[in-house]
Amino acid sequence: MACDARAVLLVTRQMEGTSTNVARQRIELYCSLTPGHAGPHRDEKHAQEWLVVKGRASMVVRDEDEDAQPRDE
Numbered sequence: 001m002a003c004d005a006r007a008v009l010l011v012t013r014q015m016e017g018t019s020t021n022v023a024r025q026r027i028e029l030y031c032s033l034t035p036g037h038a039g040p041h042r043d044e045k046h047a048q049e050w051l052v053v054k055g056r057a058s059m060v061v062r063d064e065d066e067d068a069q070p071r072d073e
């Protein structure tokens with residue numbers, strides 16, 4: 001049994017030579033933690049955490065630039 005909270009993850013990429021971010025992938029996230037857990041929800045499969053703001057749709061944006069150097073987060 002899992003918390004099963006849901007969110008949508010938008011993976012964006014910066015267009016070369018511009019400051020425009022375009023969405024390139026849309027992934028549905030499902031929380032795999034136990035029900036009633038503390039802290040943010042987490043989708044282990046996609047290694048993504050998110051917080052729920054009451055009354056708002058859960059939307060997570062992750063910026064992924066394929067040409068960028070690997071960086072620590």
Ligand SMILES: [Zn+2]
Pocket residue numbers: 003004005031032033037040041042
């Ligand atoms: Zn959860």
